[in-house]
Amino acid sequence: MAAKTSKDIRNESRFMVLRTVYARHTVTRAQISTETGLSAATVTTLVGELVEEGVLREAGQISSQGGRPTATFQANPRRGTLLAVDVAETYVRVDLFDLSLARLGQERVELALGTQSIESIAELIGDAIGTLLERHPEVEGTVLGAGISLPGQVDPVRGVDVFAPNWGWHEVPLMEALERAVPVPVRIDNPLMALATGELWFGAGRRFRHFVAVNLGTGVGAGIILDGQLLRGPGNSAGEWGHTTLVWNGRACRCGRTGCVEAYVGVEGIRATLAEVDADHELLAVRHHRDFIERLMRAEVAGDAPAREALSRTGDYLAAGIGNLVNLLNPEHVSVLGWITRFAGYDLHDRVRARIAEECLPGPSSTVSIEFTEADGEGVSLGMAVLALEGFLEQVGLPSPSSPPAPAAAEDPGAGPRAGWAVPHRGTSSRAARR
Amino acid sequence: MAAKTSKDIRNESRFMVLRTVYARHTVTRAQISTETGLSAATVTTLVGELVEEGVLREAGQISSQGGRPTATFQANPRRGTLLAVDVAETYVRVDLFDLSLARLGQERVELALGTQSIESIAELIGDAIGTLLERHPEVEGTVLGAGISLPGQVDPVRGVDVFAPNWGWHEVPLMEALERAVPVPVRIDNPLMALATGELWFGAGRRFRHFVAVNLGTGVGAGIILDGQLLRGPGNSAGEWGHTTLVWNGRACRCGRTGCVEAYVGVEGIRATLAEVDADHELLAVRHHRDFIERLMRAEVAGDAPAREALSRTGDYLAAGIGNLVNLLNPEHVSVLGWITRFAGYDLHDRVRARIAEECLPGPSSTVSIEFTEADGEGVSLGMAVLALEGFLEQVGLPSPSSPPAPAAAEDPGAGPRAGWAVPHRGTSSRAARR
Numbered sequence: 016m017a018a019k020t021s022k023d024i025r026n027e028s029r030f031m032v033l034r035t036v037y038a039r040h041t042v043t044r045a046q047i048s049t050e051t052g053l054s055a056a057t058v059t060t061l062v063g064e065l066v067e068e069g070v071l072r073e074a075g076q077i078s079s080q081g082g083r084p085t086a087t088f089q090a091n092p093r094r095g096t097l098l099a100v101d102v103a104e105t106y107v108r109v110d111l112f113d114l115s116l117a118r119l120g121q122e123r124v125e126l127a128l129g130t131q132s133i134e135s136i137a138e139l140i141g142d143a144i145g146t147l148l149e150r151h152p153e154v155e156g157t158v159l160g161a162g163i164s165l166p167g168q169v170d171p172v173r174g175v176d177v178f179a180p181n182w183g184w185h186e187v188p189l190m191e192a193l194e195r196a197v198p199v200p201v202r203i204d205n206p207l208m209a210l211a212t213g214e215l216w217f218g219a220g221r222r223f224r225h226f227v228a229v230n231l232g233t234g235v236g237a238g239i240i241l242d243g244q245l246l247r248g249p250g251n252s253a254g255e256w257g258h259t260t261l262v263w264n265g266r267a268c269r270c271g272r273t274g275c276v277e278a279y280v281g282v283e284g285i286r287a288t289l290a291e292v293d294a295d296h297e298l299l300a301v302r303h304h305r306d307f308i309e310r311l312m313r314a315e316v317a318g319d320a321p322a323r324e325a326l327s328r329t330g331d332y333l334a335a336g337i338g339n340l341v342n343l344l345n346p347e348h349v350s351v352l353g354w355i356t357r358f359a360g361y362d363l364h365d366r367v368r369a370r371i372a373e374e375c376l377p378g379p380s381s382t383v384s385i386e387f388t389e390a391d392g393e394g395v396s397l398g399m400a401v402l403a404l405e406g407f408l409e410q411v412g413l414p415s416p417s418s419p420p421a422p423a424a425a426e427d428p429g430a431g432p433r434a435g436w437a438v439p440h441r442g443t444s445s446r447a448a449r450r
Numbered sequence: 451m452a453a454k455t456s457k458d459i460r461n462e463s464r465f466m467v468l469r470t471v472y473a474r475h476t477v478t479r480a481q482i483s484t485e486t487g488l489s490a491a492t493v494t495t496l497v498g499e500l501v502e503e504g505v506l507r508e509a510g511q512i513s514s515q516g517g518r519p520t521a522t523f524q525a526n527p528r529r530g531t532l533l534a535v536d537v538a539e540t541y542v543r544v545d546l547f548d549l550s551l552a553r554l555g556q557e558r559v560e561l562a563l564g565t566q567s568i569e570s571i572a573e574l575i576g577d578a579i580g581t582l583l584e585r586h587p588e589v590e591g592t593v594l595g596a597g598i599s600l601p602g603q604v605d606p607v608r609g610v611d612v613f614a615p616n617w618g619w620h621e622v623p624l625m626e627a628l629e630r631a632v633p634v635p636v637r638i639d640n641p642l643m644a645l646a647t648g649e650l651w652f653g654a655g656r657r658f659r660h661f662v663a664v665n666l667g668t669g670v671g672a673g674i675i676l677d678g679q680l681l682r683g684p685g686n687s688a689g690e691w692g693h694t695t696l697v698w699n700g701r702a703c704r705c706g707r708t709g710c711v712e713a714y715v716g717v718e719g720i721r722a723t724l725a726e727v728d729a730d731h732e733l734l735a736v737r738h739h740r741d742f743i744e745r746l747m748r749a750e751v752a753g754d755a756p757a758r759e760a761l762s763r764t765g766d767y768l769a770a771g772i773g774n775l776v777n778l779l780n781p782e783h784v785s786v787l788g789w790i791t792r793f794a795g796y797d798l799h800d801r802v803r804a805r806i807a808e809e810c811l812p813g814p815s816s817t818v819s820i821e822f823t824e825a826d827g828e829g830v831s832l833g834m835a836v837l838a839l840e841g842f843l844e845q846v847g848l849p850s851p852s853s854p855p856a857p858a859a860a861e862d863p864g865a866g867p868r869a870g871w872a873v874p875h876r877g878t879s880s881r882a883a884r885r
């Protein structure tokens with residue numbers, strides 16, 4: 016039952032400093048201190064370390080009334096670049112960010128529906144990165160790391176995908192194939208943890224310490240943030256709300272159980288509901304997930320009664336599922352995110368809003384806010400860029416508490432930076448050396 | 451998004467020291483340091499403060515090989531006594547503990563089924579305390595505080611019972627009636643938080659940092675312990691697992707929703723299942739909850755087929771409900787507690803064990819342990835004694851992080867210790883004065 020060590024506390028504090036800088040873009044040490052509650056001395060030390068590593072830089076000076084000019088700080092976009100890779104069931108997307116997390120470019124490849132091997136996925140990722148970097152010769156040699164989101168139950172510590180039912184993956188080792196295809200340090204995670212990390216750094220995490228980030232997509236899940244930190248659990252699988260039973264003896268779920276939340280509010284769940292309403296509906300033939308949701312919404316707007324009924328029932332299931340999270344966790348806030356909200360957020364929101372009070376107990380219901388974010392689908396990429404940044408900082412001896420531990424070392428841990436997009440590292444850093 | 455302050459960290463550290471002392475009975479500073487990960491200097495300071503307040507005392511000296519003799523410490527039973535009150539739907543029980551949490555005596559009053567007012571409950575508590583203390587004249591003037599567990603959604607900060615459906619309570623103010631009847635400082639909470647606190651201090655909390663304490667009784671709930679601390683939520687209502695939907699459109703629950711876990715694995719849920727199996731079963735006439743469960747178990751042992759079937763189905767519901775917790779939270783461990791386990795723990799355990807693997811995803815399933823504790827029903831009392839102890843420590847300026855904030859001040863906050871069982875306080879303590 017070991018307590019937090021002073022090192023844990025230092026890492027937590029560093030994480031708060033970084034989040035403040037990224038959330039506010041340009042800040043003074045005093046502003047960081049006010050916002051985080053950390054002492055001026057601690058902030059000075061932590062900012063100093065980050066400036067020394069080139070992650071932060073002085074942005075200028077501001078003069079306070081009658082006082083000395085005060086330095087402002089910001090993330091240093093010139094320190095290097097990061098790759099964020101979002102592998103979904105239907106596409107692979109690669110984003111290139113600078114260290115201020117501004118996006119420099121993007122490459123997207125559609126995936127055919129059906130089973131994939133990690134080797135074919137890794138090859139696709141490698142090709143997409145190659146194409147993207149060819150279009151951006153100016154960043155050659157600056158890539159500090161890549162964050163790769165893969166579907167299913169990803170265990171970053173062991174470097175395996177424990178369970179990705181859509182592709183029939185069980186205990187699939189990921190790192191060897193990925194490290195062969197991506198010659199920069201790789202961090203892996205699943206879309207839920209990525210999305211929740213993005214929401215923690217740039218979304219609801221700026222206003223709340225206890226909240227849930229619900230992800231609606233092909234798969235569904237709930238990133239749980241408690242006391243300002245993402246709950247991962249010993250196997251990195253916390254948040255599998257999609258595979259909690261909502262309907263006893265209900266529909267078969269792709270996880271092997273019956274009646275899971277995902278079988279009702281995930282894309283295939285919505286399709287099953289539409290089929291229950293109208294077994295001959297023409298949209299049931301649309302296999303592609305985004306096409307299906309997009310066309311379902313258009314049909315609903317055009318007055319298609321079965322489409323409307325299917326969405327209404329989906330809203331009821333979703334309200335009950337969110338009610339379960341609220342009753343169990345008593346969060347301050349629930350953010351509903353994910354690509355489905357881009358298409359169907361408005362309608363689902365109305366239906367959930369109409370039902371949610373009935374689904375929550377009086378106590379938690381009175382203190383929780385629920386927001387649907389019709390975001391542009393950047394959440395996973397931004398989250399994986401943050402995780403790649405955390406990976407880089409850990410490499411140079413400045414870890415964050417919520418970053419997953421590094422995966423087990425690859426076959427040849429002594430090889431150092433590999434050919435390709437070389438890692439610009441500071442071999443002289445005492446912290447890096449100590450590692 | 452304020453970070454932890456150094457005061458928060460100090461409180462967390464003090465809490466770890468106390469838990470170590472209570473768990474191990476007699477310890478050296480070095481043992482505390484090893485077990486908590488705190489520095490020797492921090493342990494020396496924190497132990498010193500607790501000795502100064504008389505909460506800990508030197509127990510003796512042990513000699514290490516070739517070294518100087520080392521002091522051992524233990525909780526000081528002579529510092530004072532604590533009252534723990536467990537108000538359930540069917541009884542009120544008062545336990546008297548010394549500060550080492552050894553039980554000195556107990557008084558129990560049965561409650562008639564039906565609605566209660568807080569005034570009648572408070573009077574009963576006051577009478578029971580009076581009877582108990584008359585039997586223990588040796589503790590006169592030593593009672594430091596009382597921890598009172600009340601059913602429903604208790605909000606210790608506002609001092610109200612937000613919702614206790616069995617008694618038709620909505621937003622019932624508790625503190626005035628309780629403080630009139632109990633003239634020592636009062637802490638209130640609900641049985642779930644009490645049980646989870648007991649399990650954190652004396653049960654699974656000694657082995658795990660991330661676990662769930664499932665409480666099975668008339669009501670059911672799940673105390674969630676993350677990173678060694680009890681999750682309360684802004685309204686102290688985290689853990690209402692009993693009111694999460696397990697069966698879509700299922701049985702009406704006393705909370706007003708349908709299909710809640712409690713409507714299937716709580717006592718009335720088990721009764722409803724028995725009625726589904728055999729609508730004319732003679733045990734359906736047994737209204738008293740404990741009698742009903744006890745006789746159901748005896749019937750099952752005697753070969754009563756409907757009783758066996760009802761318990762078997764209950765095990766299936768329970769396995770699915772626990773599976774939901776495991777999939778959502780990825781805990782290291784689940785403890786199943788509560789008075790039902792005393793009667794039915796063995797059978798439910800077998801049935802849950804047979805089903806649980808099917809209900810959990812492969813990842814979390816491989817890392818979680820599940821234990822049924824056939825405890826003697828002391829959990830709530832012990833937990834409320836701990837909360838009363840935390841309340842006393844907070845009063846003298848030594849708070850724990852997981853103790854609920856004190857309720858809003860009573861009408862006459864300046865009155866000081868009241869007549870009756872006077873609070874022996876140390877008016878000279880600088881920490882108390884600073885408060």
Ligand SMILES: [Zn+2]
Pocket residue numbers: 257258259268269270271272275276277278
């Ligand atoms: Zn499932």
Ligand SMILES: [Zn+2]
Pocket residue numbers: 692693694703704705706707710711712713
């Ligand atoms: Zn309920």
